[in-house]
Amino acid sequence: MRFLTGLLALAATLSGFSVPSLAAADCSAGPGTARVLEVDPAGLEVGTKHFPQTLDLAEGEFVLTFDDGPSAGTTPMVLKALAAGCVRATFFLVGTRAAESPALVKRILAEGHGVGYHSQTHPMTLADLPYDKAVRDIERGIVSVDRAATGSSSASPHFPFFRFPGFGSSPQLLAYATNRKLGVFGADLWASDWEPMTPEAELDLVLTRMAHVGRGIVLFHDTRLQTARMVPALLRAMKERGYRVVHVVPRGVATAASPQVAPQ
Numbered sequence: 453m454r455f456l457t458g459l460l461a462l463a464a465t466l467s468g469f470s471v472p473s474l475a476a477a478d479c480s481a482g483p484g485t486a487r488v489l490e491v492d493p494a495g496l497e498v499g500t501k502h503f504p505q506t507l508d509l510a511e512g513e514f515v516l517t518f519d520d521g522p523s524a525g526t527t528p529m530v531l532k533a534l535a536a537g538c539v540r541a542t543f544f545l546v547g548t549r550a551a552e553s554p555a556l557v558k559r560i561l562a563e564g565h566g567v568g569y570h571s572q573t574h575p576m577t578l579a580d581l582p583y584d585k586a587v588r589d590i591e592r593g594i595v596s597v598d599r600a601a602t603g604s605s606s607a608s609p610h611f612p613f614f615r616f617p618g619f620g621s622s623p624q625l626l627a628y629a630t631n632r633k634l635g636v637f638g639a640d641l642w643a644s645d646w647e648p649m650t651p652e653a654e655l656d657l658v659l660t661r662m663a664h665v666g667r668g669i670v671l672f673h674d675t676r677l678q679t680a681r682m683v684p685a686l687l688r689a690m691k692e693r694g695y696r697v698v699h700v701v702p703r704g705v706a707t708a709a710s711p712q713v714a715p716q
């Protein structure tokens with residue numbers, strides 16, 4: 453079976469097609485996606501680093517999120533590892549980068565992952581800008597991602613999740629997000645992957661934090677090479693530890709496909 457899967461994967465590679473369904477046939481490289489969690493985006497503010505509450509997750513359940521992409525150099529490495537482990541994640545995309553790489557945005561969605569917005573230009577932070585300017589940057593980011601993903605944008609955002617760059621929100625901007633029915637994601641833990649370190653050191657750090665926190669939304673950056681190199685080992689380690697991946701989706705918004713659940 454492994455040989456056959458390998459042959460099929462090789463054929464797929466040679467023919468240039470991306471075939472997540474083939475990868476899904478063998479989830480041995482990761483824990484799989486245990487379940488899908490539907491949430492109402494309106495008024496959602498989750499992640500205990502900055503909000504009083506987080507998603508309704510059981511002990512050992514984690515939501516994997518990747519910020520600041522897509523990046524042609526590193527995002528495909530992350531996607532490959534996620535596909536090999538049958539793991540669904542959420543990518544908070546920067547508008548200018550989505551506009552530069554619309555094919556990658558489409559690929560993220562086609563492979564069953566979720567997408568959220570992360571502003572147009574990634575100001576550090578939106579809360580430090582005049583309110584009108586901050587809102588304009590958020591809205592331009594929405595239009596860029598929607599156009600990259602679907603070729604069009606409309607008054608209502610296609611993907612109603614948002615994460616503030618640097619978690620820099622303000623009460624006024626949070627109220628704006630709520631009015632726009634955008635669910636706001638913080639995080640419960642992160643890999644500190646903005647600090648240069650080896651993939652091995654980053655893996656140790658994030659696994660220590662996962663063990664300590666026990667559950668939650670994990671923040672990574674798919675634009676960081678050290679993270680892209682670490683993800684395959686992270687997924688293997690999560691499987692070994694019995695951790696479960698939860699794919700969070702907005703209620704009522706169709707995703708590309710149903711999740712693959714790893715064989716027990």
Ligand SMILES: [Zn+2]
Pocket residue numbers: 519520570574617618
């Ligand atoms: Zn960011």
